[in-house]
Amino acid sequence: MWLTLLVALLPLEARAFDGSISTELSGGNRTFSASLIGDWGLVPDRLYLVATYGVVRQAPDPALDTDPSHLLGLGVDVIAGSHWLTSLSFNFSPKASDHQTVVLHERVLDRLIDRSVEVTHTRRSAQALLAAAWQSNGLGDLEGGFDAAASAAWYELGSVAVTPHAGTFSATTRLWVLKPGAGATLTFFGHTDLGVRGTYTWYSEDPTTAGGFDRSVPAELRDTPRFESINSLFAQTQANANFSAAPPWFDLRASLTHRFGEKVSGRLAFTFTRYVRGVGNAWAVSNKWTWRVAGWARLWAAVTAQYDQLTSTASFFSGYGTLGAELATE
Numbered sequence: 001m002w003l004t005l006l007v008a009l010l011p012l013e014a015r016a017f018d019g020s021i022s023t024e025l026s027g028g029n030r031t032f033s034a035s036l037i038g039d040w041g042l043v044p045d046r047l048y049l050v051a052t053y054g055v056v057r058q059a060p061d062p063a064l065d066t067d068p069s070h071l072l073g074l075g076v077d078v079i080a081g082s083h084w085l086t087s088l089s090f091n092f093s094p095k096a097s098d099h100q101t102v103v104l105h106e107r108v109l110d111r112l113i114d115r116s117v118e119v120t121h122t123r124r125s126a127q128a129l130l131a132a133a134w135q136s137n138g139l140g141d142l143e144g145g146f147d148a149a150a151s152a153a154w155y156e157l158g159s160v161a162v163t164p165h166a167g168t169f170s171a172t173t174r175l176w177v178l179k180p181g182a183g184a185t186l187t188f189f190g191h192t193d194l195g196v197r198g199t200y201t202w203y204s205e206d207p208t209t210a211g212g213f214d215r216s217v218p219a220e221l222r223d224t225p226r227f228e229s230i231n232s233l234f235a236q237t238q239a240n241a242n243f244s245a246a247p248p249w250f251d252l253r254a255s256l257t258h259r260f261g262e263k264v265s266g267r268l269a270f271t272f273t274r275y276v277r278g279v280g281n282a283w284a285v286s287n288k289w290t291w292r293v294a295g296w297a298r299l300w301a302a303v304t305a306q307y308d309q310l311t312s313t314a315s316f317f318s319g320y321g322t323l324g325a326e327l328a329t330e
Contacts (some may be wrong), residue, residue, distance in 0.1 A: 018044040020328030028304075028320020029243045030059045039077065048077040050089065067096040069123070087131045095124040095156075118162040121211060127153040143187040153177040157211025173211045176204035183253075193257040200250045201276075207247040208277060243320050244282060245308040246275040263292045280310035288322075298326045 018041030026033045035054040042049055052073035058066055075089025098121045131149035155175040162168050183197030203210075255269035266289050273282040288302035302322040309315045 017041075018329050019048065020326055022324065022326035022328075024322060024324035026243075026320060026322040029306075029318045031243055031320070032057045046079055048079075050075045050077055050087075052089075052091070065099045067098065069093055069096050075129070082137050083134055085133045085135075087129070089129045091125075091127045091129070093123075093125045095122055097122045116164065120160045122158040122160075123155065123211070125153055125155045127151055139190070141189050143190075144185055145187075146182070146184040148180075148182045150178070150180045153179070155210070159211055171212065173205070175207065175210045177207075178202045191259050193255075195253075195255045195257070197253045197255075198250065199248075201248055203247070203276070206277065208279065243304070243306065243318070244273060244275070245310060246279040249274045249276045265290045275310075278311055280308060280312075280315075282306055282308045296328055298328075300324045 019039045021036070021038040023037075024035045033054065033056045035052065037050065037052045039048045039050045041047070050073075052071070052075075054071040054073075055068050056071070057068040071091055071093045073089055073091035075087060078086045080086065100119045101116055129149065129151040131147065133145060133147035135145035136143045153176070155177065156172065157175060158170065158172045160168065160170045179199055179201045181197065181199035183195060185193050185195040187193050251271055251273040253269060253271040255267055257265060257267040259265040267287070269286045269288075271282075271284040271286070273284070275281065284304055284306040286302055286304040288300060290298060290300040292298050300323075303319065304321070305317065305319045307315065307317050
């Protein structure tokens with residue numbers, strides 16, 4: 001209602017469409033994600049309404065039957081003059097679930113007996129993000145800018161186990177996550193950007209066990225290695241694309257972007273991620289190329305190679321790719 005009233009009060013010349021729509025597909029590391037983002041200039045060049053939709057499908061274990069996570073978002077971008085941009089958005093992910101049948105091998109009277117346990121994990125979340133950026137926007141040989149952002153997220157993670165002989169057990173965790181970050185960029189001769197960025201993540205409790213079963217589960221069941229393996233990891237519950245092997249504690253990123261004329265640009269980036277609780281580290285190298293087909297259309301493609309060095313399991317290499325497109329008013 002308030003949005004309709006705001007649009008009605010705008011001058012007629014301000015109601016002409018000014019905005020863009022973009023889509024992106026990413027896949028790799030047993031994860032697939034897609035997003036659709038649209039923005040509309042309520043006040044052209046000043047105030048934009050932004051709507052987003054995203055879907056993530058993860059398959060960390062072939063034996064796990066997973067539902068996709070859907071993410072719905074709404075926000076505003078405010079351009080204050082030629083230097084400042086601020087953004088405020090809210091996102092919500094409705095409940096989704098993962099299901100798995102676990103076979104436990106138990107010894108009864110010197111005989112091994114297989115018992116099936118039905119396990120279901122559920123998740124839903126809400127998130128708020130506030131960001132601000134400043135750019136010098138000059139024409140000198142050396143220009144620059146910086147940005148800062150902070151997000152607060154709430155996750156409700158649940159687990160239910162139905163056993164044939166010990167009954168039903170359930171657990172629910174409400175996890176809070178705060179993630180501040182900041183970055184800076186230097187632009188040389190209008191063609192080359194050198195950027196650095198870092199983020200830190202705080203969790204209200206251990207994210208590697210959040211949503212898993214607590215001490216109410218009998219020890220003879222809880223301490224079975226196969227049963228322990230079905231406890232959910234936070235890295236598998238995020239509603240946005242997550243190609244990490246574990247929940248991050250902090251990450252540092254450096255990037256180099258060069259524009260080859262007016263139509264083509266390339267970016268090379270290196271990211272170091274430290275996981276929580278001494279789980280390990282990850283190093284990632286990515287390369288992205290963008291082609292401006294016309295003043296109103298862009299295409300891009302990116303590929304990332306990642307090496308995870310984990311303390312509890314073997315280290316491994318992985319990779320994922322991204323394809324995207326945007327249509328925008330000139």
